[in-house]
Amino acid sequence: MISWRIMARLPKCGRAIFSLGLFALVGGPVAAQLPARQFLDPVQELAAIKAASTLDDDPADAEAVQQVCTACHSSSQFLGTPRSSSRWEQVFGRMAQQGARPSDEQVDRIVRYFQRNLMVVNVNTSPDEELGPTLQTSPETTAAITLRRVQRKFTGIADLAAVPGVNRSVLEGLKDRIQF
Ligand code: HEC
Incomplete structure (x- = not known):
């Protein structure tokens, strides 16, 4: 399911049709806000996006991110800066304004990669x-978490890991991105 409403509303345009050359020629405020345009190596970008993905095992997700999100700038703009859902929604909305036009399938894949x-x-x-x-919990386990927090707030990773169905190895990888 796509929770980034703004991305979900993007018009269906089939595959992204960015042209690196075209964006290099765009003058004005958009170009001025990005660092001086350098050649982006798609192979290197994909490798960086895959390397930053410890919790998404579908390589097609990383490929969608590379195709759409490195059309105008390097992946270093977004890798390594985790954000909340609403903050990502804002970023994606701005990228849509800048001209990002992913297909529905790319949106699903990008959303999963970021989530x-x-x-x-x-x-x-x-x-x-x-x-x-x-x-990465099932609907039942997720419901158990939200039910439990109403009764008693979670205090830390160990507390959360005790809920049946929660995958500890996923939690390990999420340590820096889970708040209580
Ligand atoms: C059409 C060109 C274009 C595409 C495609 C694009 N961006 Fe951007 N991006 C920009 C421009 C221009 C800026 C600088 C201006 C700004 O921040 O709005 C930027 C800046 C950013 C920033 C820094 C903003 C901040 O507040 O720190 C992030 C993060 C980012 N992009 C993420 C992404 C992601 C994720 C995707 C893929 C969904 C993406 N971009 C696709 C043009 C693009």
Whole structure:
């Protein structure tokens, strides 16, 4: 499910049709806000995006991110800076304004990549649809988490790991992105 409403609203345009050359020629405020344009090596970009993905095992997701999100700038713009769902939504909305036009399939893949690798969640406040994809829990386990936090707030990773169905190795990889 796509929780980034703005991305979901993007018009269906089939595959992204960015032309690096074209963007290099665009003058004005857009070009002025990015660092001086350098040649982006798609192979290197894909390698960096894959290397930053410890929790998404579908290589096609990384490929979609490379295709869409490195059309105008390097992946270093976004790798290594996890954000909350609403902050990513804002970024994606701005990228759409700048001209990002992913296909529906690319949107799904990009959303999954970001949810798994770059999303910050709060176990005690984030809604189900944000928690589930990031913690990689089933709907039942996600519901158990949200039920339990109403009774008693979670205090840390060990507390969360005790909920049946929670995958500890996923939690290990998420340590820096889980708030309580
Ligand atoms: C059509 C060109 C274009 C595409 C495609 C594009 N961006 Fe950008 N991006 C920009 C421009 C221009 C800026 C600098 C201006 C700005 O921040 O709005 C930028 C800046 C950013 C920033 C820094 C903003 C901040 O607040 O720190 C992030 C993060 C980012 N992009 C992420 C992405 C992601 C993720 C994708 C893929 C979904 C993407 N971009 C696709 C043009 C693009």
